[in-house]
Amino acid sequence: MSNIKGVPQNVEDKLFSVKYKPCEKSHLQPTPSDCARCKTKPCTTFCPAKVYVWDEEGNQLLVGYENCLECGACRIGCTYQSIKWEYPEGGCGVTFKNG
Amino acid sequence: MVQKEIVLQKQMADVIIVGGGPAGISAATILARAGKKVVVIERGNFAGSKNVFGGAIYAKPTAEIFPNFEEEAPLERCNTEHRYALLGEDDGTVISYKNPIHCQKGETNSYTVIRAKWDRWCAEQAKKEGAYIVTETIVREIIIKESKVVGIKTDLEEFYAPITIIADGVNSLLTKQLGLRKETQPKEVALGIKEVITLSKEKIQDRFNLDDKTGVIYTIAGGPMLGMLGLGYIYTNQESISIGVGVSLEELQKRNIKPYEILNELKEHPSIAPLIKDGDLKEYSAHLIPEGGYNSMPKILGNGFMVAGDAAMFVNNVHWEGTNLAMLSGKLAAETAIVALEQNDFSEHTLELYKKKLKHSFILKDLKTYRNVIPTLEHNASAFLGFYPKKINEFMEMFTSVDSIPKRQKYRTFIKNIFKERNLFKIALDMLKLLKLVWGVIVR
Numbered sequence: 001m002s003n004i005k006g007v008p009q010n011v012e013d014k015l016f017s018v019k020y021k022p023c024e025k026s027h028l029q030p031t032p033s034d035c036a037r038c039k040t041k042p043c044t045t046f047c048p049a050k051v052y053v054w055d056e057e058g059n060q061l062l063v064g065y066e067n068c069l070e071c072g073a074c075r076i077g078c079t080y081q082s083i084k085w086e087y088p089e090g091g092c093g094v095t096f097k098n099g
Numbered sequence: 100m101v102q103k104e105i106v107l108q109k110q111m112a113d114v115i116i117v118g119g120g121p122a123g124i125s126a127a128t129i130l131a132r133a134g135k136k137v138v139v140i141e142r143g144n145f146a147g148s149k150n151v152f153g154g155a156i157y158a159k160p161t162a163e164i165f166p167n168f169e170e171e172a173p174l175e176r177c178n179t180e181h182r183y184a185l186l187g188e189d190d191g192t193v194i195s196y197k198n199p200i201h202c203q204k205g206e207t208n209s210y211t212v213i214r215a216k217w218d219r220w221c222a223e224q225a226k227k228e229g230a231y232i233v234t235e236t237i238v239r240e241i242i243i244k245e246s247k248v249v250g251i252k253t254d255l256e257e258f259y260a261p262i263t264i265i266a267d268g269v270n271s272l273l274t275k276q277l278g279l280r281k282e283t284q285p286k287e288v289a290l291g292i293k294e295v296i297t298l299s300k301e302k303i304q305d306r307f308n309l310d311d312k313t314g315v316i317y318t319i320a321g322g323p324m325l326g327m328l329g330l331g332y333i334y335t336n337q338e339s340i341s342i343g344v345g346v347s348l349e350e351l352q353k354r355n356i357k358p359y360e361i362l363n364e365l366k367e368h369p370s371i372a373p374l375i376k377d378g379d380l381k382e383y384s385a386h387l388i389p390e391g392g393y394n395s396m397p398k399i400l401g402n403g404f405m406v407a408g409d410a411a412m413f414v415n416n417v418h419w420e421g422t423n424l425a426m427l428s429g430k431l432a433a434e435t436a437i438v439a440l441e442q443n444d445f446s447e448h449t450l451e452l453y454k455k456k457l458k459h460s461f462i463l464k465d466l467k468t469y470r471n472v473i474p475t476l477e478h479n480a481s482a483f484l485g486f487y488p489k490k491i492n493e494f495m496e497m498f499t500s501v502d503s504i505p506k507r508q509k510y511r512t513f514i515k516n517i518f519k520e521r522n523l524f525k526i527a528l529d530m531l532k533l534l535k536l537v538w539g540v541i542v543r
């Protein structure tokens with residue numbers, strides 16, 4: 001059981017408490033041309049699992065889909081609603097034990 | 100391995116249910132109990148494994164579906180107290196209603212549960228009644244023939260039935276696929292995040308003033324959410340507490356704030372921190388809450404299908420009731436399906452009965468009652484969720500502090516300051532809006 005001492009402040013550590021079964025491919029496909037013109041890139045802040053990180057040098061959005069909590073916020077909150085968003089394959093992704 | 104594309108098996112049932120949450124499982128239980136052949140398809144490893152809530156389930160609606168749940172289900176604590184905390188930046192005012200009767204047989208109101216255990220237990224009951232539950236399987240598509248819904252497609256199989264109940268939750272990709280609703284907008288949902296924090300039984304009972312069966316619910320406004328359309332909550336479990344916030348996705352998107360930072364701040368608030376001190380993080384989680392209510396409902400029925408629970412936006416966003424609306428709408432959909440099966444008529448016309456039942460129940464009545472509350476709060480967030488909560492705490496500070504200043508002088512200064520910060524006209528307008536809102540809830 002993933003049970004960490006104390007309650008961590010940063011989200012990377014919080015995510016250690018979550019059980020995942022890895023999926024082979026990403027279920028989250030943002031549209032790169034939209035990300036390039038997206039001014040505030042809100043997905044990089046509101047995502048509760050910090051899945052999206054803007055890579056300034058590569059001028060691209062990095063997607064750490066393995067950490068996704070499957071909440072759907074980015075599907076609705078993407079500036080252009082242009083993320084191709086699916087559920088990870090049956091049996092994959094997050095398993096909440098204490099939801 | 101068999102090739103996925105080749106083996107598309109076909110299965111038949113009376114009713115197909117998409118989603119093993121409270122709505123889907125309740126519908127399945129009622130249908131199976133009536134002897135109907137039901138298939139539930141759930142994408143998680145088990146029912147509940149993808150689900151997150153506050154939370155508390157409500158005794159009366161639950162008993163309508165699972166009469167013995169109080170003896171048999173995995174329940175955490177029966178709630179005898181509800182505290183409403185209005186937090187300032189560092190101070191806070193808490194009012195509480197406690198009634199021990201709510202832990203007595205026949206009088207219970209709500210219980211805290213853990214969804215992974217609770218949903219799973221409910222699914223087991225449905226199974227015992229004869230429902231067939233398929234897990235780890237995603238419904239990808241609804242099959243339509245001659246403008247009738249006739250079944251569903253998963254990655255491996257096709258299932259056919261004269262009726263499909265769509266109970267796929269807040270993200271409901273299927274109602275969108277069927278064109279029953281437009282894409283949900285950020286202001287129609289709140290993002291809920293939650294931490295379950297382990298604490299010993301003794302600590303929970305001491306800190307929250309409970310015995311080993313009773314629990315308390317906190318609804319929290321203000322604090323890090325001052326001026327924001329968002330609420331916090333705490334629920335007590337047997338050996339853990341659930342703490343979280345739900346904030347309008349539009350607020351998060353516009354203000355560029357991180358939801359977990361709001362929760363971190365809430366946990367550091369002087370009114371909250373001592374309650375969770377020295378606890379360990381058991382699990383962090385997130386889920387959306389439908390907030391759109393009455394004004395955002397999709398089309399909820401048609402030839403061969405009905406929509407229940409969060410997928411239909413059935414959440415009372417003022418009281419954060421959802422599981423009860425989900426269970427009851429699932430039950431009403433099931434009852435309608437039973438009538439349709441008896442008449443062997445699955446047309447939209449026959450299934451209109453579902454809407455009629457919803458209209459007669461508290462579901463549509465409550466959603467209608469509250470339809471203007473969230474829009475009003477949203478438009479006046481800085482006043483109703485910022486300025487006034489702050490003032491209430493400032494009033495309490497003034498009222499409770501002892502400092503050798505004559506009381507009348509203190510009152511006058513307090514009132515003078517209110518008008519300095521917000522002019523009389525604005526305050527009058529606020530009061531008018533508030534009256535209109537209350538009028539709308541109680542009378543219209």
Ligand SMILES: Cc1cc2nc3c(=O)[nH]c(=O)nc-3n(C[C@H](O)[C@H](O)[C@H](O)COP(=O)(O)OP(=O)(O)OC[C@H]3O[C@@H](n4cnc5c(N)ncnc54)[C@H](O)[C@@H]3O)c2cc1C
Pocket residue numbers: 117118119120121122123140141142143146147149150151152153154155156157236237238239266267268269272291292293343345386387388407408409410413414419420421422423425
């Ligand atoms: C933070 C938070 C706090 C809440 N607090 C409370 C509370 O204290 N009390 C309360 O009563 N309500 C509360 N609610 C609301 C409540 O959780 C929901 O209203 C309720 O769970 C809705 O039930 P449902 O069956 O409609 O949907 P869900 O519980 O979401 O179930 C839908 C199911 O369908 C499955 N599914 C989805 N798509 C597919 C597909 N294509 N194929 C197969 N399976 C699929 C999902 O895995 C899921 O199991 C809260 C919600 C949140 C997010």
Ligand code: SF4
Pocket residue numbers: 030031034035036038041042043044052061077078079080081082083
């Ligand atoms: S909000 Fe949408 S468009 Fe903008 S960066 Fe994120 S995924 Fe790309």
Ligand code: SF4
Pocket residue numbers: 028046047048049050051052067068069070071072073074075385
């Ligand atoms: S679904 Fe939720 S957790 Fe997953 S990437 Fe989108 S916002 Fe983040």
